[in-house]
Amino acid sequence: MCQQRKKAHAKVWHLYNDHFRPAQRGKVSIALSSHWIKPQHMTEKNIEECQKSLDFVLGWFAKPIFIDGDYPESMRSSLSSLLPEFSEAEKKYIKGTADFFALSFGATLSFQLLDSHMKFQQLESISLRQLLYWINSEYNNPQIFIVENSWFVSGTTKKDDAKYIYYLKKFIMETLKAIRYDGVNVFGYTVWSLLDGFEWHRGYSIRRGLFYVDFQSHDKKLIPKSSVLFYQKLIEKNGFPPLPENQPIEGVFPCGFAWGIVDNYIQVSLIIKPAACPARSVHKFTVTYLLN
Structure with missing residues (x-):
């Protein structure tokens, strides 16, 4: 089924590239979710297991599209009898079918839905900066658009979502560091999400919107949370200007x-x-x- 998804994505990209791009001049990609993983111990074996974890979660889609049209070698060696084979024509058809790297990172995958066996006995981390650096190194310095990122708060939180703001600020600061200090080509950032919504197996028990949705009210009343003002000010200033409160202190x-x-x-x-x-x-x- 994963092979069919890659082919379907490639077909859509080629359709747009051949028939619509000349007039619209748009860009097409595919949103890929990932966690970040770090070794329990700084041994060669543990580092290889971290690489394998990222390959199994992110690389199985990213490598065919951004590198060579085929699955990562770590997946091939571990699941050789289970993975389908791509023909050379299929590899060529899939390779390069993304105009930028669309990344989803945050509570949806990290610390929430990732099966423990996919960690390969290593340690999860919420370091967006390190993940951005890894993507930059692994996939030949692609343009990166962070299309989904945030954390979550309790479903009962209506206005004061300080926890959400804390993580949001952390992730955006790490993005800026990746751009300024690591040379990662990140050109956009999108918060997930504008409104509270259905969070899959957690339903409405957690919330991730900038606006609280009162699902019990007749008109589904929207209540702006504290994060609305934070994100609004952040956009107005285009980041973190060199104000005293934004500077580290020694x-x-x-x-x-x-x-x-x-x-x-x-x-x-x-x-x-x-x-x-x-x-x-x-x-x-x-x-x-x-x-x-």
């Missing part, structure tokens, strides 16, 4: 600044010993909590 806290750990005891005694401060700034004090 330095130390004042001597006498209190550091401690809260535990589930009624009384906690703390002794503060900052290494960079003189002995007279060391304090001992007790914090008392009233537990419900």
Whole structure:
């Protein structure tokens, strides 16, 4: 079935390329979802397993389209008796049938739907920057459009979606770093999604929209979340201008600044010993909590 999907995609691309592109001058691609994976240990074997994981999740579509019309070698060696063979004519027909790399990354696949055996005993990570760098290296520096990206919040969250904003800011900052520092050719970014929708096996128990949809109301009322304002301002500024609140900070806290750990005891005694401060700034004090 996967072979038929690749052929179907290729047929649509060729149809547009031959009959519509000369007049419309548009671009056609296919949205490919991926996770990011890192080795449990920095051994050659673990690194190879990470490569295999990405091949099995992303490469089985990306390599035929962007490289040579065929499945990744790691899939061929592991599933040689199960994978169909492409003829040379089919490889040529499939290869190059995307005008840019359309990437989907976020909660849909990462940490949610990926089967554990597809991780090959390695560690999942939400590093979009590293995935962008890998795609850039693996597929000959393609133009990349991030067509789906975000995180999720509880289905009961109507306005204050701080968690969503946190991840959204993280992903967009990583995209900017990939462009500025890694030379990755990312030319667009799209948040998923404008409105809350049906999230497959999770239904409406989680939400991913910038607008909360009240499915219980007659007119399906839309409520803008905090992320609407964040994303609006981000677009207006075209990123993160060099304002103080956007800059990393280096330095130390004042001597006498209190550091401690809260535990589930009624009384906690703390002794503060900052290494960079003189002995007279060391304090001992007790914090008392009233537990419900």
